[in-house]
Amino acid sequence: MIDHYTESILIFTCINIVLAISLYLPVSAGLLSLGQGGFMAIGAYLSAYMTTNYGWPFEVALVAGGLAAGFIGLIVGIPALRIKGVYLIIMTMGFGEIVRVFFLNFEPTGSASGLGGIPHYTTLPVAAFVAALFLFLCFQIRGSRIGRAIQAVREDELAAEVVGINLTRIKVGVFGLGAFTAGVGGGLYAHYAMFIEPAQFGFHRSAEIFIMVVLGGMGNFLGATLGAIAVTVLPELLRGLQEWRMTFFGTLLVIMMIVRPWGLIGAQR
Amino acid sequence: MLRVENLHVSYGKIRAVRDVSIEVNRGEVVALIGPNGAGKSTLLKTIAGILKCESGSVFLQDEPIHNMAAAEVARKGLVMVLEGRSTLKNMTVIENLILGGYMRSDHAEIAQDIQRMLERFPALKARQSQRAGTLSGGEQQMLVIARALISRPSLLMLDEPSLGLAPLMTAEIFAIIRELKTKHETTILLVEQNARQALQLADRGYVLETGRIVLEGAGLADNPAVREAYLGV
Numbered sequence: 321m322i323d324h325y326t327e328s329i330l331i332f333t334c335i336n337i338v339l340a341i342s343l344y345l346p347v348s349a350g351l352l353s354l355g356q357g358g359f360m361a362i363g364a365y366l367s368a369y370m371t372t373n374y375g376w377p378f379e380v381a382l383v384a385g386g387l388a389a390g391f392i393g394l395i396v397g398i399p400a401l402r403i404k405g406v407y408l409i410i411m412t413m414g415f416g417e418i419v420r421v422f423f424l425n426f427e428p429t430g431s432a433s434g435l436g437g438i439p440h441y442t443t444l445p446v447a448a449f450v451a452a453l454f455l456f457l458c459f460q461i462r463g464s465r466i467g468r469a470i471q472a473v474r475e476d477e478l479a480a481e482v483v484g485i486n487l488t489r490i491k492v493g494v495f496g497l498g499a500f501t502a503g504v505g506g507g508l509y510a511h512y513a514m515f516i517e518p519a520q521f522g523f524h525r526s527a528e529i530f531i532m533v534v535l536g537g538m539g540n541f542l543g544a545t546l547g548a549i550a551v552t553v554l555p556e557l558l559r560g561l562q563e564w565r566m567t568f569f570g571t572l573l574v575i576m577m578i579v580r581p582w583g584l585i586g587a588q589r
Numbered sequence: 590m591l592r593v594e595n596l597h598v599s600y601g602k603i604r605a606v607r608d609v610s611i612e613v614n615r616g617e618v619v620a621l622i623g624p625n626g627a628g629k630s631t632l633l634k635t636i637a638g639i640l641k642c643e644s645g646s647v648f649l650q651d652e653p654i655h656n657m658a659a660a661e662v663a664r665k666g667l668v669m670v671l672e673g674r675s676t677l678k679n680m681t682v683i684e685n686l687i688l689g690g691y692m693r694s695d696h697a698e699i700a701q702d703i704q705r706m707l708e709r710f711p712a713l714k715a716r717q718s719q720r721a722g723t724l725s726g727g728e729q730q731m732l733v734i735a736r737a738l739i740s741r742p743s744l745l746m747l748d749e750p751s752l753g754l755a756p757l758m759t760a761e762i763f764a765i766i767r768e769l770k771t772k773h774e775t776t777i778l779l780v781e782q783n784a785r786q787a788l789q790l791a792d793r794g795y796v797l798e799t800g801r802i803v804l805e806g807a808g809l810a811d812n813p814a815v816r817e818a819y820l821g822v
Contacts, residue, residue: 373822439649465691467693468684468687468688468691469688472677472688474679475679475680476675476677478659478671478675478679479671479675479677480677481639481658481660481663482663482669482675482737483688483689483691483736484663484664484669484691484692484740485688485691486661487658488658490808505726
């Protein structure tokens with residue numbers, strides 16, 4: 321059997337794969353988000369609150385958390401239609417902060433002192449199963465009619481529109497689906513950490529998810545997966561460097577972006 | 590088939606199209622010519638739903654389409670070929686063609702149409718699994734026209750299809766349009782800088798200058814004013 325430490329790294333890897341996919345989905349239609357931490361928080365808090373206080377079954381709570389995040393994602397996704405690039409990043413950042421501050425002040429979920437006593441439901445098989453499910457979903461989307469439409473929207477919105485692709489539906493849909501995925505990822509996280517507080521879902525979390533996707537390669541969900549693995553495992557492998565480890569990790573990122581700006585996986589364009 | 594009535598389009602304070610009324614009947618090829626900045630592309634884009642009009646109306650088979658989004662207009666059968674090689678450059682030739690069938694659900698027939706296009710355009714067939722961005726300008730223009738045809742438009746609008754192409758390629762593109770007209774009786778609204786060839790090919794024409802229709806009708810190529818201004822004779 322694997323030891324506790326390895327198991328925890330593997331579980332975090334699976335959770336991070338889910339989170340990376342949550343960003344890969346909107347990115348595949350050209351929508352960059354630095355607010356996935358916010359959607360993650362919604363899923364984490366809702367599912368944890370339900371299992372802790374009402375004894376909901378884990379699966380139900382997980383899906384409910386995802387749906388709540390996805391619903392909010394649809395609402396946030398509508399203005400995302402009008403703004404692009406840097407402006408969209410700023411907007412999603414603002415959204416992430418709103419969610420964090422909301423939970424910081426929301427008494428029922430423990431406000432600043434966090435929500436504890438969450439049952440430990442996220443085991444390695446569960447996390448691996450959920451990650452596999454989302455990978456399968458991405459695999460199905462790619463090469464499908466919808467997948468091609470998403471790619472067309474990312475490449476050239478005008479050209480996509482004239483072949484009859486409904487921009488609104490594709491963009492809002494994919495943004496909502498990404499938010500749903502982040503919500504489920506948040507639920508998994510909450511039931512592994514067993515204690516959650518608003519600070520865990522702040523800007524640094526969103527940025528971490530962003531790094532995974534950029535590092536792995538934005539054009540490909542396998543890239544996002546590899547990015548998630550790298551971001552989880554590399555800092556652990558670098559533990560020998562002690563306090564220099566994050567500095568070294570940062571340096572690796574810089575080198576990576578110079579040498580392979582298109583990511584670990586994905587063609588040079 | 591297509592009826593545009595008193596259309597006004599502005600970019601902020603600049604009025605690009607003023608009180609334009611045009612008509613395209615079924616099976617006709619209509620050419621729209623005029624100097625740079627006359628508003629030809631603006632007019633086409635507005636008809637296609639890409640730009641919003643200020644006032645006026647556009648009817649496709651008696652149905653008002655001037656408030657529809659571009660994708661909806663395309664679904665009504667009015668398909669536009671954008672200016673300047675609007676292929677999806679990182680997708681393969683085949684993927685581009687498949688996207689042409691995005692609005693249709695008869696998969697077997699889409700596959701047949703794609704095959705037919707590949708037979709018609711051997712250059713595309715030879716490069717079918719290459720990225721569209723690696724094709725030459727003329728080949729990309731063919732691909733875009735083929736893609737538009739796969740969506741089986743009831744009215745095809747071509748915005749400067751020969752722009753920036755070598756003379757041989759220009760001739761090829763005009764041959765394709767002629768073939769569409771004679772063999773398939775496709776209804777076409779054609780915007781062109783290349784006035785001579787466009788007017789030769791078209792059943793009728795409109796001349797647009799600074800946002801207004803100044804001349805219209807059949808046989809524009811023989812009109813002395815047009816000959817002097819656009820044909821250089």
